[in-house]
Amino acid sequence: MTNPTERAIFLQAIEEENLDDRLAYLDSACGDDANLRQSVEGLLAAHEQPAALLDHPIGADRSRPFLARELVDESVDHIGMQIGPYKLREQIGEGGFGLVFVAEQEQPVRRRVALKIVKPGVGSKEVIARFEAERQAVALMNHPNITQVFEAGVTTDHRPYFVMELVRGLPITEFCDEKQLDVRDRLNLMIDVCSAVHHAHQKGVIHRDIKPSNVMVTLHDGKAVAKVIDFGVAKALGQKLTDKTVYTRFFSMIGTPLYMSPEQAKMSSLDVDTRSDIYSLGVLLYELLVGATPFDRGRLDSAGLDEMRRIIREEEPPRPSTRLSTLTAERIRSLGIQSGGMGPSQSRSFSSDLRGDLDWIVMKALEKDRTRRYDSAASLAQDIRHYLQGEPVTARPPSKFYQFQKFARRNRVVIGIVTLVGCTMVLGTAASLWQMSQAIQERNAKDEALRGAMVAKAEAITAKQEVELFATYLTQANELVASGHAHLNAGQWSEAARDYDAAVEIQPSYYLPRVQRAQLYARLHLWPEAAKDYAIALANGARTTQPQWWGVPALFRFTGHLGEYQRLAEQYQVQLMKEPEEPDWLLLRGLMVGDPAEPIALV
Structure with missing residues (x-):
């Protein structure tokens, strides 16, 4: 080769x-x-x-x-085969080198068990060694959450087998989704799994392939019980599980990529310890809470070997709450996860539960640097218990202030020097900034005064222009009024009206053109038009003591301008009260036109 x-x-x-x-x-x-x-x-x-x-x-x-x-010799019919006191009834599993059957034991007790046997025709030395290592690893365990080994032996055709407790259940993720367990129930199951793995570690065995299909959950008296199974690729610490040689090749990956730790992805078993199982437990907890693994299954399946290893070793997975919020939209669109079992409402509830402590617990277990992971499965289980009991968890990242304190203690001399230099620089900078601010304030004050002067000058120019324009318009209006008055005296009504209209248009707020035009309207018996102009002139401050106004109260009264009549009457009354001994009879006559509250028809 x-x-x-x-x-x-x-x-x-x-x-x-x-x-x-x-x-x-x-x-x-x-x-x-x-x-x-x-x-x-x-x-x-x-x-x-x-x-x-x-x-x-x-x-x-x-x-x-x-x-x-x-x-493989597929001609062997295992169903019904008698192996010692066990009769094979039903095949329930198959691996690369082993078959798993439901078997009935008749003697000395009557019960159903699971019997795992090497496949016929694959009995190479390495396969036999791995099978016996698994058998020995499981036999070492004595924990309620690990399948129990009852017996081991060799068949008549020299194939090793071992008999273990029959677990009738579902993979942990399928069980939780099918029963729609909430976060608390899932975490309690996870505590049991951590306890089982910690027991294996104490026995000196690393599982190396923790995944949902190797954690079965069954019901005992109505209570969910997790069982860790399949120690087929387990590794012993400080001991040998079998006398036969089990050699893991240098360029080989042991485990399932989706649940594999970064050190396992290096394709060498020389650097794998119990913290590799902690990472796999983190992936399992992630999937229990989110409904998906940290890395997308389809992406890893489609990636080449080197790319898959790079993803596992280098890429940081999203936090569970972040991943769940992404998956929630997909679940809503599909009206619930068909494969996962969680509906949209449950997904939203999970997302709110995950933020915070649970996020940090999972991410601590999934640390790329194994020295930052939990040091044991028991520590992971303890942090989950802290969360369930509402206590602080160790996984929560330290605060910035705490990190600074730790750094300061380690570097006191450097911090002191830097602080002294920093204070000196700060004081010098502060003095410079103060002087600069004073200069800026003085400059701003001068600029503000200059701007004020410029604004005042602009306003004065504008006011002067407005006054000049007003004077010009006023002169023009007076000239038009004089022209209109001459036409009026000459009996040229239309020419007089034209001049008065032009004067009103030039100076709409000037009362004199309106008074003159009102007199023209009165002479032509246009009473409503005359009353309107008198009313506007009155509002613009016209002097009402002149002869042009002696008949206006009656005009207001007859045309329905009662408000203007009342105002003019009050002015006349004030003027009459000034000289009560010698009243102005013309003013008094203007007031003697009847009660303004009584309507009078215009004749």
């Missing part, structure tokens, strides 16, 4: 125990290179069943892919 690419693909492919996963990996790794694909498939076949090369030589059949699974 001189081609290093072929070697790397082969070493990775033999770690893919599921046939579909292996095929998908080969499709991605080999691409369109048919020769490379055939070579790798032949090597896989030789690895699993060396003797089969006599019947299936490498490259003999180029019409279809050849995988090790084809070498």
Whole structure:
């Protein structure tokens, strides 16, 4: 095998125990290179069943892919098989090298159990070693949330098996969604899972493949009980799980990518410890709360191996509340998640519950730097309990003030020097700024005074122009009034009216043109028009003591201008009261036209 690419693909492919996963990996790794694909498939076949090369030589059949699974003796009928005191009844699971059955035990007790046995035809040394390692790992456990091993042995055809507690349940995510559990119930289940994983760590075993399908939930007396299963890729700490050699190749990924820690994605088991399981627990908690994994499943499936590893190692996933708010819109559009079971209203409730402490708990477990994760599964469980009891959680990030205090304690001398220099600079800057502000204020005061003077000058010029314009208009109006008066005396009514109209248009607020035009209207017996002009002239401040006004009160009275009549009457009364001994009989006659409250018809 001189081609290093072929070697790397082969070493990775033999770690893919599921046939579909292996095929998908080969499709991605080999691409369109048919020769490379055939070579790798032949090597896989030789690895699993060396003797089969006599019947299936490498490259003999180029019409279809050849995988090790084809070498399994599918003729063995397990249903009904008797293995010791156990009779196989129903197959309930299948892995890369093992089959899981429901079995009935008759003696010494009658019960149903789960029996896991190596597949026929795949009994290579590495497969047997991994199987026995799993069997030993589970046998070490004694925890209510980990499946219990009852017995182990070897069949008559030399295939190892072990018997364990039968868990009839659903993967934890499916169970929570189907039962529509709220946040509190999901967190309580997660505490049990953390407790089980912590127990495994105390026994010196790292699970390395924590995911929903390996955490089953069943009901015991109406209470949900979580069971951690499948220690098939478990790793021992400081001990050997089997006398046989279990070698994890340097360029291999152990676990499921969606739930894999960054150190697992390095494709080496040399640097994996219990904190790798903490990361997987964080992913599981994320999925329980959000309904999706931190990284999109479709994106990882479509990415190549190197890109997938880069995403896991480098990219920061969104916080659960942020991811849920994004998913909520999709759920509303689809009237609820068909696969997840949470409806829109429940999603919105979850989003509000997640903000804050739960966000920080999950993100602490998902830290890329494992030294910043929880140091144990028990610590993660304890923080979840703190949240449920309304107590402070350790995952909440420290405040900026706290971080500064820690930094200051570590760098007291530097902080002191920087503070002294800073104070000196601040004081000098403050003095400079004060002097500059004083100068700016003086300059602004001068500018303001200059602007005031300029505004006053502009206003004076405008006022002068307005006065000059008013005087010009006033002169023109007086000239028109004089012209109209001459026409009036000559009996030229239309010419007089034209001049008076022009004077009124030039100076609408000047009372004299209106008084003159009112007199013209009165002479022509246009009483309403005359009364209107007199009323406007009165409002504009005309002097009412002149002879032109002696008959106006009667005109106002007869034309219905009662308000103007009353105002003119009050002026006359004031004037009459000034000289009561010698009254102005013409003014008095103007007031003697009747009660203004009584309507008088105009004749």
